[in-house]
Amino acid sequence: MYAAPAPAAPAAATDPVEVLRLRDVDVGAVRDLLAEFALELVEVAEGEAIPGSFWGDEEAGVIASRVFARPDTPVHSLLHEACHLIVLPEERRALVHTDATDSVIEEDATCYLQILLADRLPGVGRGRLTRDMDAWGYTFRLGSTQAWFEADAEDARRFLAGRGLPHGP
Secondary structure, eight states, X not given: OEEOOOTTOOHHHHSOOOOOXXXXXXXXXXXXXXXXXXXXXXXOOTTSOOTTBSSOTTOXXXXXXXXXXXXXXXXXXXXXXHHHHHHSOHHHHTTOBSOOOOOHHHHHXXXXXXXXXXXXXXXXXXXXXXXXXXXXXXXXXXXXXXXXXXXXXXXXXXXXXXXXXXXXX
């Protein structure tokens, strides 16, 4: 089970955490991956506000089928917000602006899927993504993102399988 960082202060707001950022990866690969799920990556200029960002600052934003990110947006944030859209039925996706879900199972499925999809991005992978998630402040019952992914995410896998989405380790 996943619990989001406290809304008052994501880790980056006070002390920059060394995580992979959009500028560190192949943006074309990110764009292609999102396109497979009928999503569009919208790049926002450095220093500009990110539309649809729940957390603000450099965190990714979502509006309908678009994922907004700046060069300094953490890859885990971009994947997380994209996966929120991916797990939603198409009719709900069209209505999303900023806050994609209030469902625990959708949140868990989102976390699980973002880890799986990290393997599809050159230079990212699930090992790096889970470390970045831990560094950023994601919290799980078993104490780490990787432990949750490997031993406590059966409900997320079932949810994803039921939606016809990737769900294997």
